[in-house]
Amino acid sequence: MSISEKDMEILRHSTSHVMAQAVRRLFPEVKVAIGPAIENGFYYDFDKPEPFTQQDLGLIEEEMRKIVKEDLPIVGREVPREEALGLFNEAGETYKVELIRDMPDAEVVILYRQGEFVDLCRGPHVESTGKIKEFKLLNVAGAYWRGDEKNKMLQRIYGTAFPTKVELDHYLEMLAEAEKRDHRRLGKELDIFSLHEEGGAGLVYWHPKGGIIRKVIEDFWRDEHLKRGYDLVFSPHIAKRDLWEISGHWGWYRENMYSPIDIDGVEYLLKPMNCPFHIMMYKTKTRSYRDLPLRWAELGTVYRYERSGVLHGMLRVRGFTQDDAHLFMRPDQLEDELVGVIDLVKFMMESFSYKEYDFELSVRDPLNKEQYVGSDDVWELAETALVSAMNRAGIKFRRMEGEAKFYGPAIDVHIKDALGRGWQGPTIQVDFNLPERFDINYIGEDNAPHRPVMIHRTVLGSMERFVAGLIEHYNGAFPVWLAPVQARIIPIADRHFDYAKDVEKAFRDVDLRVETDARPEKVGYKIREAQVEKIPYMIIVGDKEIDEEKIAVRSRTEGDLGVMALPEFVARIVREIREKI
């Protein structure tokens, strides 16, 4: 049986309080901070001089079980602010004191008591600690008080809780499965990419297998863009500092940019973005309103300084290739162009079998309009265009106040993978800033210059992040169209080798990526290896197949498919490649 999301949240929130109570019992010197429910679990932040150890987590869990057994009633009570302050001051709970002090006067102070433990909390909670069933503490991590890196770092204990053991076990299995699918692990096992301490952190090396995957994706991406009226452009990796000063990056993005390179006494910077280059190309001639829209796409490799602690496999790196594009258009074309981009986004996500995705509309913080570039008029125009484009595409979206970049509103797409985990997907941004800064324009019907609107968008994000996502989404078992090796031919004995080579050639002639395993090993061994490498098809050839001029086909997922003629198999695999299944 499953319970509502609200009930789950209450359960987890209450479990976090039980954890805090257990910690207070075991470590009386600890100060407690905050402990909310989060997606899939809960955490609680503590201020403790000595770090929590793995063993501590075991002890805390044990104490939590005792508290559950004690079945202490959890009782909320509204109290006068002064009383609460006095109580927490006396207990030395300075974080709670700070929280109460910062509460708006109108807000009532509620204290929840369970046994000897009292916590400041809005609630609600389960009625007693005995209602808490299945939980597990997962890990300890540092976290800044109130999420601000200027504040003291506290220790956060993460845990999860469920109403039943089945659900808890299921969740823990999902975590184990996620670990098995980790792109860092599979990337190494499947020989897709590597990172090197000697080469520098956050810099990705694409091995031949990864190279093929990337090539297939890039070809598909380019062809699709050309079909949709994009042009392909290429731009340099470095530019003079002047360019970055005009674009404004040197001002507001400098902490993500690498130090200048001196070339003949002039400072050049490695590009963190492609936009200024595309704008330079736009400016090479006078543009007519008839020329617009221009859609310029580039797989542009950019370099950004990322703080060492955030680097993560291929997901978060310091050099990556964005599937970037900049669209220049008249304001009246904005909505249609957005519809086009949204359609491309949906097409691309579905091509890679991402079935679920959520759209978010990031707009200005209405209370801080002065933080943003551009007049109210253009913001409203852009927002209206974004909303009606999404409506026309039949898309439901969430509105995120204050999530916009300072230069324009945006659509952010979050995709869900095969394990139901969310990933940052495509982003579509309207930009008012750069056309202004670079003073770009087009000549209108009225023979006067006008400011074009610019859309900046990525569909895949970056090749690195996208492929990392695909590895985990597919569990390394890429569909045939993406698989580095689509079929491996396995001759049973040496005398079958020539026939295997003939079969290989026949496959190559129809552009299949195949190879022959000619090692003097047993069939079972070769098959096992091909299975471990997650190769979609194994083609076994022996005396029987040579006699009949056929092949024995084994599928990675369905096992032995029996003997068939070559054209029959080719038809099957070609159809799968075409349909991307």
Place this chain on the structure above:
RNA sequence: GCCGGCGUAGCUCAAUGGUAGAGCGGCGCACUCGUAAUGCGCAGGUUGUGGGUUCGAUUCCCACCGCCGGCUCCA
């Protein structure tokens, strides 16, 4: 960057204040084999880097590099 943990052979991992061992992988030999691991043998490590403590460090301490879990940030 910050908090905590970690760094031993290509990979996964073991061991010890007295200079390291296994499985897998690799190489060699034999086997010529029918749908997830044939057998035997061999090679492979300045224990991340630098410094310190010590008669002696891979083990203890410090710094740096890198990795892992988070925070903050992000394609």
